[in-house]
Amino acid sequence: MLYINGEWIETENKMDVINPATAEIIKTISIGGQLETKEAITKAKEAFKTWKKTTGNDRSTYLKEVVRLMKEKATKMAEIITKENGKPLADAKSEVAGAIGYLEWYAEEAKRIYGDTLPASQPDKHLMVIKEPVGVCAAITPWNFPLSMVTRKIAPALAAGCTVVLKPAPATPLSAIMVFDCFHEAGLPKGVVNLVIGPAEEIGNEMTSNPNVRKVTFTGSTKVGKMLLRDSVATVKKISMELGGHAPLIVFDDADIDQAVEGVMMSKFKNSGQTCISTNRIYVAENIADEFGEKLAEKTSRLRVGNGTENGIDVGPLINKDALKKVEEQVQDAKTHNGKILCGGKTFEIDNVNGCFYEPTVIQNANENMRIATEETFGPIAPIFTFKGEEEVIERANHGTYGLAAYCYTKDIGRGFRVMRELEYGIVGINDPAPIVIQAPFGGVKESGMGKEGGKYGLDEYLEEKYVSIHAT
Template sequence: MLYINGEWITDGNKMDVINPATGKVIDSVTIGGREETKEAITHATEAFKTWKNIPGAKRGRYLATVVKLMREKREILAETITRENGKPFSDARGEVRSAIDYLEWYAEEAKRLYGDTLPASQVDKHLMVLREPIGVSAAITPWNFPLSMITRKIAPALAAGCTVVLKPASQTPLSAIKVFECFHEAGIPKGVVNLVIGPAEEIGKEMTSNPDVRKLTFTGSTAIGKKLMRDAADTVKKVSMELGGHAPFIVFEDADIDEAVTGVLLTKFKNSGQTCISTNRIYVAESIVEEFGKRLAQKTAELRIGNGMEDGVDVGPVINKGAMEKIAAQVEDAVKNNGKILQGGNIHKPEEGSGYFYEPTVIQYATEEMQIATEETFGPVAPIFPFSSEEEVIEKANHKQYGLAAYCYTKDMGCGLRMMKALEYGIVGINDPAPIVIQAPFGGVKESGIGKEGGKYGLEEYMEEKFVSIGMK
C-alpha cells in the first residue's frame, strides 16, 4: 500500500514480500513509481506551509500519540519485523522498543528548538539566529532495521517542522505500513507523512531531482549513497548518509577474555551479522589469540539457528539467497588463504522447509589478503586476526574507506584513552559492545557517511540557521 496525502492507495501493481526463514510469500503490497513519488512530494510541499508553523509542543503531542499507539501494537509490530526480516522475535521486540524510544525522545525535543541572540558589534543593531525547518525531506530506509530506521529519520524531521516522503526497503515494506497506520490513526495532518513503496531507481530519481525536496536522508550501502549524493548535487540538497561499515574489535592482552567473547557474540551475531556496526574484523593480541579463538568457537557453537518465530532462536536467516551466497564465497576465500574454521563454515539447511541460513562461523588465522579483511561482511562470520603491538593494530584497524564503529577491550585506562583518540571512527565502544543510545549521535566518518542521527544532533540535520540583523536607528 501507498500512503499519500493522508489516503491509502491499494490499486495498482503488486510486489510480493518473502519470509527469508521459509523462502515463501507472506504478503503482497501495492507499489508506485516516479509519478506517485512526485505526487507525494507535491502534497508534502503544500503541507509544509502549515506544519512548519504549528508550535513545537503541538507537533510533539502528535508524536506522543504515535508512541501510545505503537506501544499498544508492539507485539504485532515485532511479529511483522520477524516475518519479513527474519531476526529472532526477541530482537524484533528490542527493535520496536528502540523505534518507540526515538519517537518519544523527539516528541519531547520538539518544544526545545532554540535560536540565539548574538552580541552586536554596534549599539544600534540587534542580532539573532533563527533555526527553521529545512523543508520537505525524502527518506530511504534499509531492510535490516525496518521499523527503527523509519522512526529515527521521521521523528526528528516532524519534530523540527519538516514534512516527509519515505521509501522503505523493498524487502521489508510491511513494517513501514504498520507504523504509517499509527501515523494515520494519530491524526497527523494530510501530506505531512507520505509512504511510497516501489522500485528504488524510479523513486530515488524523483527524490534527488525534485527541487521541492530540500533534504535527503539515506541508510544503506556506500555505493548507493555515493550515487544518491551525485544525483542530489544538481539541486544542492542537504544530505545525511549512514553508509557501510567494517568494524574492528580489538582485544588486548590484559582484557577479560570472557567479557570480550561476550562482546563479540553481541556485536557479530545479532541480526545474523546484518548491521552496519557489526564486528567484521577481530584483532586479538598474539599471547591470547589461541585461547580467545577456542572460547569464542565454544560459545558460537551454543547459538541456536532457525526461524525467528521459534522460541530460543539466537540467529535467524540472512535476507536472501544472494546474501547467503556472498557469505559462503567470503568464507571459501578465507579457507583458500589458509584460514582455519573453528566453528560453522557452511550454509545451514533447516530441518523443515527452506530459507536462507548461514551457520555462525569463527575463522582463526585471518590475514589481510582475504576478501573478508577489506569487504563488508553482512553475515554471521567472525574472522580473528592476531596482532603484536598497539601501533600495529591501530594501523590495521583504521580502514581507509570505512569509519562507522569500532570496539576495544582492555583493562588499561591509558590504553583505552589512546585507542579512543587513535581509532578513526564515528562511534567507539571501549569495553562496551552496545554503545548506541537514543541521546547520542550515530554516524560515521570517511566513506561511512555524512551527518548524524540521534539526540539533538539528529534534530539539527533537519534545521537551517537564518541570521537576522535589525537596525534600531
C-alpha cells in the same frame, strides 16, 4: 500499499513480500513509481506551508499520540519484523522498543529548538540566529532495522517542522506500513507524512532530482549512497547518510578475555551479523589468540539457528539468497588463504524449509589477503586476526574506506584513551559492544557517511540557521 496526502492508495502494480526463513509469501502489496513519488512530494510541499508554523508543543502532541498507538501494537509490530526480516522475535521486540524510543525522545526535543541572540557591534542593532525546518525531506530506509530506522529519520524531521516522503526497503515494507497506520490514526495533517514503495532507482531518481525536496536522508550501502549524493548535486540538497561499515574489535592481552568474547557474541551475531556496526575484524593479541579463539568458538557453536518465530532462536536467516551467496564466497575465500574454521562454515539446513540460513562461523588465522579483511560481510562470520603491538593494530584497524564503528577491550585506562583518539571512526566502544543509545549521535566518517542521527544532533540535521540583523532606528 502507498500513503499519500493522508490516504491509503492501491495500484495495479503489485509486489510480494517474502519471509527469508521460509521463502513463503507473507503479503502482496501495491507499489508505485516516479509518478506516485512526485505526487507525494507535491503534497508534502503543500503540507509544509502549514506544518512548519505549528508550535513545538503541537508537534510533540502528535508524536506522543503515535507513541501511544505503537505501544498498543508493539507485539504485532515485532511479529511483522520477524516475518519480513527474519531476526529472532526477542530482537524484534527490542527494535520496536527502540523505534518507540526515538519518537518519545523527539516528542520532547520538538519543544527545545533554540536560537541565539548575538552581541551586536553597534548599539542600535539587534542580532539573532533562528532555526527553521529545512522543508520536504526524502527518507530512504534499509531492511535490517525496518522499523527503528523509519522512526529514527521521521521523528526528528517532524519534530523540526519538516514534512516527509519515505521509501522503505522493498524487502521489508510491512513494518513501515504499520508505522504509517499509527500516523494515520494519530490524525497527522494530510501530506505531513507520505509513504511510497516500489523500484529503488525510479523512486530515488525522483527524490534526488525534484527541487521541492530540500533534504535527503539515507541508510544503506556506500555504493548507493554515492549515487544519491551525485544525483542530489544539481539542486544542492541537504544530505545525511549512514553508509557501510567494517568495524574492528581489538582485544589487548590485558583484557578480560571472557568479557571480550561476550562482546564479540553481542556485536557479531545479533541480526545474523546484518548490521552496519557489526564487528567485521577481530584483532587479538597473539599471545592470547588461541585461548580467545577456543572460547569464542565454544560459545558460537551453542547458538541456535532457525526461524525467528520459534522460542529460543539466537540467529535467524540472512535476508535473501544473494546475501547467503556472499557469505559462502567469503568463507571459501578465507579457506583458500589458510583460514582455519573453528566452528560453522556452511549453510544451515532445516527440514522442509527453504530458508537463507548460515551457521555462525569462527575463522582463526585470518589475514589481510582475505576478502573478509576489506569487504563488508553482513553475515554471521567472525574472523580472528592476530597482532603484536598497539601501534601496529591501530594502523591495521583503521580501514582505508570505512569509519563507522570500532571496539576495543583493555583494562588499561590510558591505553583506552589512546586508542579512542587514534581510531578513525565515528563511534567507539571501549569495553562496550553496544554503545548505541537514542540520546547519542550515530554516524560515521570517511565513506561511512555524513551527518548524525540520534539525540539533539539528529534534530540539527533537519534545521537550518537564519541570521537576522535588526537596525532599531
